Amino acid sequence: MIFKNIRMILRELSKQKLRTMLTLFGIFWGTTSVILLLTFGIAVKASTSKTMHGMGEAICVIWSGKTSISYGGFPKGRQLSFYNDDAQYLKDQVPLIGEISPQYSRYDIAVNVGDKKQNFTINAVWPEFQDMRNMVPREGSRFINNLDMENRRRVVFIGNEVEKTMFGDTNSVGKMMLIDGIPYKVIGVIIAKEQDGSYNGRDKYAIFMPTTTYLGIYGDRYVNNLVARAKNVNQTSQMKKAIVEAMAKKYRFAPEDTQALPIWDTTEYDQFLGTFFTGFTIFLGVVGVMTLIVGGIGIANIMYVIVEERTSEIGIKRAIGAKKRVILTQYLIETFVISSVGTIAGFLFARLLIFGINKAHLDDFVGVLILNPTIAILTIIIISSITFIAGWGPAKRASTLDPVVAING
Amino acid sequence: MIKMENIRKVYNTGKVEVEALRNVDLHVKRGDFLTVIGPSGSGKSTLMNIMGCLDKPTSGNYALNGLNIKDMDDNTLSELRNKEIGFVFQNFNLLPYASTYENVEMPLLFAGVSGKIRREKVTSILNKVGLSDRMHHRPNELSGGQKQRVAIARALVNSPNIILADEPTGNLDTQSGAEIMQLFVDLWKEGNTIIMITHDPRAKEYTDNFITITDGTIQA
Ligand SMILES: Nc1ncnc2c1ncn2[C@@H]1O[C@H](COP(=O)(O)OP(=O)(O)OP(=O)(O)O)[C@@H](O)[C@H]1O
């Protein structure tokens, strides 16, 4: 009986090609557009988030400023400077600090490799800098480590654009480069990353070396800035306060003098981003639900029109002897076939489009599209349920009517 | 074979109640050729639909082959419509997307008849109504008379005992009307019970068994 039913259904579906195609197309397109829309939204969100976090998460960049309040006998307007030992001093004084690193910077330093010559910014930092500032080394390379520090090795970690400029497309790791005429060995290259925020140039154009090596050569007395991160990122503001107090004690400025010690706290930025992304996620959700509803209504409408039209068809079948069960099985299988074929085709098409878009390298605009299985499955389930309910409900109702009533609609 | 007692049918369309049939008593014996006449809107089709188990009376008793249809469940009624009764509608009621062959085959599918026998039966009945050369046409590719013959073939294909026809010649020209009427007469002569709503005077050449309905009641 089931088998005979399926044959009858396939026959009727193929007899009513236009109707079947229209329905299938509606379901297919509904599924495709919902999946694509949500996938795009997620990709945009992910790529924006990645870009924003390129500089590192929940870090504080600390500069020395000018006092704006007279204090302890000093007039206001005094320029402060960090000394070489300040990072270590803070590390000892402020237990809330998880990692800290001084950062020395020199701009427009001549770099030579063979006959290639170009100026770059050089930085000297501690190994702790790596994790805080999101310095991810390319595979087969590394950042500055403690041994480099202890032995004052002449090694550099370079930005990917530095490598490209100085070494072309060849791998620079293990090769030498001259900085201010002094040879250094390249030990690592940063992987290409998106970075929106920066304070002294993008990391991809920078060169990093151990502070010990740097001080041996350049002998600076002052540190450009400090970078610190709290042990527990939720205690960042307490840490900032403790840092200001410790420095105020050392350099004798008013602890409430915000201009004496400017701090860029990226957690504030992260909090803003967090709010922004929550908003964006809600927006996406609303758009997704709206699309589902609009798509669902469209599909429900198609199914409903078809079944209204079919009520008389069902009446005729009942009049010539079809039992309720036969009608119900027939329309059950039919709506099932239509809804599953439509949604699965829509899903596959969405996959194909996503694949194509990723292939076309539009990732600078939308990021890499990743088909989220939960979204795909939920979309398929919701759309096929709508189709099913919209198609099956009226058919069920029609089958319970007296044949004459059904025939006359 | 058909026994109706005190049948009443009320249509409830919103505010207005239409009493389409009232106090109808009717008796039809096996092998009868009964014609039903009456003005438009008098309740003829309503009576036919109840007789064909396509609709239920509001009140009253209807016994078919000695069994009250009130006591039958939906499956039994479906089987009755499928095997016992052949119904020819006033407006054909063919499935528009199905061919002549498929329309006629459908009652056999619902009866669970096997493929080979289905083919034999459909072919022979289409021969009988003279549509062998229109098997693969759809209803909209057929003339009114041809459609009516498809409807008749569909009503007859399961060899029912009772044939109910609602103005089968009403929409036809004289020529095809005569052919259709002849078909029914042949079926009657073969021993079928026929109940036909008709204003066709030709029916009177074969039977003087008729009832007149006015305003939902049978005139004496
Ligand atoms: N589904 C319905 N709902 C409401 N009223 C109906 C319905 N079907 C029929 N009627 C009413 O019942 C009455 C009888 O209708 P019926 O179709 O039986 O007439 P008829 O004798 O067959 O007419 P005709 O010769 O025009 O076919 C009419 O007044 C009609 O308006």
Ligand SMILES: [Mg+2]
């Ligand atoms: Mg009528």
